[in-house]
Amino acid sequence: MAPVKAVLFDVDFTLAKPGPELMPEGYVRCGERHGLVLDAACYDEARDAALVDLKRHPELDHDEEIWVAFTERIVLGMGGAAPAARACAEDLTSRWQRHENFELYEDTIPVLDELRAAGLKLGLVSNSARDVREFASHHALEIDAGISSFHHGKTKPHASIFRAVLELLEVDAAEAVMVGDTVEDDINGALAVGMRAVLVDRHGFGARYEPCIDDLYALPAAIGLPRI
Numbered sequence: 001m002a003p004v005k006a007v008l009f010d011v012d013f014t015l016a017k018p019g020p021e022l023m024p025e026g027y028v029r030c031g032e033r034h035g036l037v038l039d040a041a042c043y044d045e046a047r048d049a050a051l052v053d054l055k056r057h058p059e060l061d062h063d064e065e066i067w068v069a070f071t072e073r074i075v076l077g078m079g080g081a082a083p084a085a086r087a088c089a090e091d092l093t094s095r096w097q098r099h100e101n102f103e104l105y106e107d108t109i110p111v112l113d114e115l116r117a118a119g120l121k122l123g124l125v126s127n128s129a130r131d132v133r134e135f136a137s138h139h140a141l142e143i144d145a146g147i148s149s150f151h152h153g154k155t156k157p158h159a160s161i162f163r164a165v166l167e168l169l170e171v172d173a174a175e176a177v178m179v180g181d182t183v184e185d186d187i188n189g190a191l192a193v194g195m196r197a198v199l200v201d202r203h204g205f206g207a208r209y210e211p212c213i214d215d216l217y218a219l220p221a222a223i224g225l226p227r228i
Helices: 024-033 040-053 064-077 084-095 108-117 132-138 159-169 183-192 216-222
Strands: 006-009 016-018 102-104 121-126 145-148 176-180 196-200
Touching: 006 159, 024 040, 024 064, 024 084, 040 064, 064 084, 108 121, 108 216, 121 132, 121 159, 132 145, 145 159, 159 176, 159 183, 176 183, 183 196, 196 216
Parallel strands: 006 121, 006 176, 121 145, 176 196
Antiparallel strands: 016 102
């Protein structure tokens, strides 16, 4: 097995989590601006129902309309009504593009610093409309490469988005590890191009792949690095 030379990370729910503006209370406040009275208590059920109907683009193209429609279904499930629900959903979806609306997990910077100290290259690969290099700069993350599906055109698990980051890092797939929170997008996509992968299960949904870690503090050991 080739030694690890680079680690690629998913961003959302791996390195960072949505802040207050993207949480149920943020939906309620946004709804008020659009003349809607939304019930924060209905968010989880509305999101789960919207996920049932969520369909990715058949060619794995980045399609922002998919997420606007997904968010609109959540707004409707929280008590919103057309046509204001659509405008509210567009407003909410645009917030996912703003770096300040995300908070890093407490383990993100110390673990990335540890990996860099071990001589590893670091990359980001995200299914989002954000510029992940600007995101990294905003949150003081030192990375070597980063690509979002909005700029690349294809979403994970499409092979081309992984290969594009590997090319920027100048490493072979066998020398890289992908770290992410979804099996379908992050793990299966990475394995298909010959990378190794580690699943991060921060919310205790249950391991569906091994190795699976509860947080990033366990990552160095999972990829064979001695702890500092």
